[in-house]
Amino acid sequence: MPTPSHQPPRDDSAEPKLKIYFLPNLLTAANLFCGFVALTKIVEANISGGDYQQIKVALAFILLACIFDLFDGRVARMGGVESPFGREFDSLADLISFGAAPAFLVHRVVLKDVFVGHEEWGWFIASIYLLCGAFRLARFNCLSAMRLEPTKEFLGFPIPSAAGLVASLTLFMIWWDEKEFATGYWRYCLPVLLLFLSWMMVSSVKYPSFKTLDLRATRTFPKMLVAGLFLGSIVVSQGKILVFLLPVFFTAYLVYGFIRPRISRRIRHEIEEEEGEEEEGPAVPG
Numbered sequence: 001m002p003t004p005s006h007q008p009p010r011d012d013s014a015e016p017k018l019k020i021y022f023l024p025n026l027l028t029a030a031n032l033f034c035g036f037v038a039l040t041k042i043v044e045a046n047i048s049g050g051d052y053q054q055i056k057v058a059l060a061f062i063l064l065a066c067i068f069d070l071f072d073g074r075v076a077r078m079g080g081v082e083s084p085f086g087r088e089f090d091s092l093a094d095l096i097s098f099g100a101a102p103a104f105l106v107h108r109v110v111l112k113d114v115f116v117g118h119e120e121w122g123w124f125i126a127s128i129y130l131l132c133g134a135f136r137l138a139r140f141n142c143l144s145a146m147r148l149e150p151t152k153e154f155l156g157f158p159i160p161s162a163a164g165l166v167a168s169l170t171l172f173m174i175w176w177d178e179k180e181f182a183t184g185y186w187r188y189c190l191p192v193l194l195l196f197l198s199w200m201m202v203s204s205v206k207y208p209s210f211k212t213l214d215l216r217a218t219r220t221f222p223k224m225l226v227a228g229l230f231l232g233s234i235v236v237s238q239g240k241i242l243v244f245l246l247p248v249f250f251t252a253y254l255v256y257g258f259i260r261p262r263i264s265r266r267i268r269h270e271i272e273e274e275e276g277e278e279e280e281g282p283a284v285p286g
Contacts, residue, residue, distance in 0.1 A: 018085055019083040019085065020083070020085050020086075021076065021079070021081035021083060021086065023075055023079070023081075024072045024073070024075045024076035024079070024081060024082075024086055025072075025085070025086055025089060027068045027071055027072035027075060028068070028069075028072045028086065028089050028090050028093050029093070030068045031065045031068040031069050031072065031090075031093045031094070031097055032092070032093035032096055032097060034061040034062070034064050034065035034068065034097055035061070035062070035065050035093065035096035035097025035098070035100070035101050036096065037057075037058075038058040038061040038062045038065070038097065038101040038105075039058075039096070039100065039101050039104060041054045041055070041057045041058035041061065042054070042055065042058045042101070042104055042105055045058070045108065047108070050177075052174045052177075052178070055105070055108075055109060055170070055174065056171065056174065058101070058105060059105075059167045059168075059170060059171045059174075062097065062098070062101055062102065062105075062163055062164075062167040063164060063167055063168070063246070065093075065097035065098065065101075065160075065163075066098075066160050066161075066163065066164045069090070069093070069094065069097070069098075069160045070160075072086070073086075073090070084145075087141060087144065088141065091137040091138075091140070091141055094133075094137055094159055094160060095130075095133060095134055095137060095159075097160075097163065098133065098159045098160050098162065098163035099129070099130045099133035099134060099137075099159060099163075100130055101163070102129065102162070102163045102166040102167060102194075103126040103129045103130045103133075103194070104126065105166065105167070105170060106126060106129075106166060106170070106190050106191065106194050107122050107123065107125075107126040109170060109190070110190045110191060111123075111125060111126060111191055114188060114191065125191055125194060125195065126194070128194075128195060128198050129162075129194045129195070129197065129198045131198075132198035132199070132201045132202050133159045133198075133201055135201075135202055136159055136201040136202055137159060139155070139156075139202070140154075140155070143155065152208060152209055152272070153206045153207065153208060153209060154206065154207045154208075154209050155204060155206060156200065156201050156202055156203050156204070156205065156207075157197060157200035157201050157203070157205065157207060157254060157257065158201075158207060158209075159201055161207075161250055161253055161254070162197040162200070162201055164246070164250045165193070165197065165247070165251065165254060166190070166193065166194065166197065168246035168247040168249075168250055169190065169193065169247050170190065171243055171246070172243050172244070172247050173190070175243045200254070200257075205257045205258065206257065206260070207253070207256070207257045207260075208256075208260070208271075208272040210272065233245075
């Protein structure tokens with residue numbers, strides 16, 4: 001009769017433990033919450049009578065989600081608490097706040113009026129943006145896990161920036177419409193922009209992540225002057241100038257990806273790098 005083999009007792013302490021750090025994931029959760037509220041406000045909006053108040057609230061929450069997304073990875077890096085869970089959670093939140101919410105926004109405000117007799121085309125165009133955003137996030141996570149993506153560059157236009165551009169341009173168009181300026185058909189550029197951003201997110205155009213920017217780095221005088229003028233203009237105008245500044249900011253970042261390979265290394269270093277930067281770490285999902 002064969003004797004049973006004696007196996008060593010299982011050491012549960014050797015199993016890998018899932019690390020979930022509080023503050024960075026709290027910021028990511030705030031990002032996801034903003035995306036959900038934005039979707040809710042878009043659904044509740046009644047724009048048939050020209051009332052865009054709920055849409056404005058939704059746009060504010062999408063832009064607020066961009067701020068939370070900007071800081072969650074930086075907080076993780078400053079505290080040395082980056083984890084695979086944080087990267088995956090950030091991507092899931094980004095897909096809602098910067099994928100589903102902007103796509104549904106453009107469909108609600110513009111696309112439903114473009115394809116009156118063929119509503120399915122409006123949903124199809126909006127879904128292209130969502131699918132490309134999901135593909136872009138999945139590609140980033142795979143490249144990060146394989147350690148193939150440069151730490152200081154994004155491959156393709158980051159989805160938070162794409163959502164910020166869509167939201168800020170929509171806000172500008174609403175302001176233009178409320179001022180009763182002549183509109184014509186130029187507001188229908190949003191669907192075209194949505195398709196263009198869909199392609200840019202999955203393209204091979206490289207964008208700087210600006211992940212080296214932190215509060216401990218020294219700043220040059222021109223950068224401090226620009227930052228001071230920017231904050232001062234917001235305070236003096238009580239935030240109204242953001243209607244113009246935000247579209248310019250996100251558009252400039254979009255265009256920068258195309259002109260970046262054609263400018264000198266010195267200018268690129270001046271724009272993208274910070275003096276006294278710390279050691280590098282993996283870039284956050286974008």
